[in-house]
Amino acid sequence: MRLPGTRYQEHGWEQVRKLLGHCSLQAFQHCEMHHLLDRAQEAALLDWYIDAMAVLLRRAARSARGEVAGNSYGDSVAELSLSLLYELQVQPAFWSAFAAAVASEHARVPAFWTGTAGDAMLRKKVNDMFATLRDKVDADNYQVATGRSCSPNKIYTYRMLDTAFGEIERLFANWAQNAGQVGAILGRVSDGIPIEVRQMRGIGGCRPEWLIRWSETLERFTGAPGPLHTKSKRFASLKNNPEKIGAMLAEIGDYAELSSNQDTAAWASDAEEAALWLEDYWRVVAESQAQGAFAEPDRLLVVEHDDDEEREGAPEEDADEDAAPDPELTQAVRAAWEAAAAALSLPLRYMELAGAAQDRGSPLNRLLEGASLPVRLAVYQKLLGAADDSYPDEWLDPATGELPTLGQLATLDQVSVPTLRKRRNEAIDRLYAAQGALQP
Template identity: 65%
Template sequence: MRLPGTRYQEHGWEQVRKLLGHCSLQAFRQIEMHHVLDPAQHAALLDAYTDAVAASLRLNARNARGEAEGNSYGESVYELSLGLLYELQAQTAYWTAFVLAMAAEHTRSGAFWHDAAAEGVLRKKVNDMYATLRDKVDADNYMVATGRECSPNKIYTYRMLDTAYREISGLFAAWEQHAAQVGAILGRPLAGTPIEVRQLKSISACKAEWIIRWSESQAQFGGSPGPLHTKSKRFASLKNSPDKIAVLLAEIGDYEELSANMDSADDGLGEAGEAAAWLEDYWRVMGESEQAEASGQPHDEDRILAAPLPDDDVEAVAEDTHLESGEAADSAELAVEQARAGELSLPLRYLELARAAQETGSWTVRMMRDESLPIRLAVYHKLLGADDDTYPDAWLDPATGELPTLQQLAVLDQISMPTLRKRRNEAIARLQTAGAR
């Protein structure tokens, strides 16, 4: 299932779940799990857990599961897993719920994490933590992408309807073997091949009434009640709301159709429009500055871009620039940065040299002084494209001669792709607002 802004609702989730579960079990053998019993240690335990799982994920990055396709946006299972791990540090309520569940299990079973036979219990608790976090992350990014309200429960509802559609589609495809249930879904006895079998080519063609009748028929044909007909109140209102179901089905279908090649469309059309709007403001500001200078009036230095440094000056000021920007890293931080760059086949000192090559006096850098370097490069990537003559060589991936991809920038910043896009778009919005003043 694809929805605006979401990354974790597609086919790759099962492998993401398994990889995070596997790496979590390895991490539990390395960290002080008894600290789940001490609330004062929960934050420190999260840090230790994150470091241990991140290290384990990197060891699995090049195996078959890590390199497997995680979604239709080109993100691998490893990239999605690492992104969700770092989201856990930003949304600590999910970690708190996990450690409280671990402490409750300890009350019943003692230090069960030492028992090899309890691996299933550990995996279940890890799965629950990441499954709920996944829906929160996707709901947040859905709201950013669409401007519409969305909750994790609504994401869950979308997924239920998508699953129901696929179940119905399978029944229709094999209607002869499931004639009684297909007839119950269509609301009539079958007399030959039902035309709906040929018409149901996408979720957009699925009718809300079919979803309701399918759920109702599950008790008879599937052995257990369907999602709309259980004792749970989660979907109870939907079975009497076909109009609401129809709207949700249509939204899934419309987006899946529009996003068949979403990444290229986003980079080539949508982003180009936003870039043009911002660049128009930029040239207007530059024109006003030039007019002010020609008339002898003082110009507002905060509203213009400083000229780029000559290439032969970049290395001479690199070290001072690094220190003056307040982003100097100690040797341990540099080692971590180099490890991340190495994983992406970038030069080991990529972040260090790219940071030094920034134009410290420019208006854009001053406006984005609170953003990380990968976010700044993502802004340029969107506004000017991956390949522009104004980019310093230190910013470019030697393998392509272009800026790193958005996926690479997200890994360099240790955030998920949706978070990178959200922060990039927020930075661009600030530039647009400032340029319009």
């Protein structure tokens, strides 16, 4: 969602949130957390936190997550994270609220940060601090850009409407599978594709009565009440005010159209030309590679035995980094990966993208050298759980937002679940052994 003056309301915020949470946990490892309970040390701790986080965020600026685009204005995730951190220094009330939240949780569960769920609880409180600060910063900048009054709650309302439109757009795109709900939103039943589905081109074309009906009928189709029909009074004023909803939807749509040129015909033409160029480039590369003969097979193709016995013998020597892969064999590997992913309802390029998202230079990755990608993910699943903010999005199953299950990973690895579990446990044993060797 784009609005005048705002920088943190687009999809890149999710990566900003994860980076701030990850770096905060790193910083708090070097802090005596009980000092946060002392109001007299609040200002000094804020200064320490700003300095520690600035170092960590600048270091993360060159990471895969830090370099990702955080919004459509060219700000990276690391740049947005750093600027929001400095806003915290200007508006210390949000740090005070964070310290109070930590103290409140400590009163309920003493020293909660030392427990098994301590990191998750601490990360959530950091996320809450920066999320409220984000809306305050964007609301202030909106007022400067437009001259109109705007509160953080109004920014939150804009975001709710944008999210609701996204859900309606998704239902319209799959209207045949959601005919009942689409009919309820439109207020009529249609035998064929409804004309409104074809006519709605963007959020500005979303009628406010559709959004009200979507919220009203959400509980019937999903089991959860819609945002305009909960017991909360946050959006109560919108439920019977389609004019206000329409004006806010139109404002989001008008500014998105004004501020974006990425969907214009000229840019679309450039994108098509670039895609054709890349397609031609890879064709030439494949033809060039096909002319050579390679003595060894592609290391990516792992043959698993039917009896699931572990392969024995000396470890394989590293393949020549300068040697080009066999294009036919690479195609076979890719086809096998895509077939396994399709059978599991995962993205077809899941294995390829998830493998590329690994941090090759991390100590943990080096300790897991020799283990397949599914085994590595199974290790993370066992040690950190199926959902953790540190996981790249490429690792997650879009349907659940978590790592694939052990059964899915076994299918991707073309082994049985007991074999995958055995290899996972062996990898974890190697990690613990390495950790023990490093301890005095």
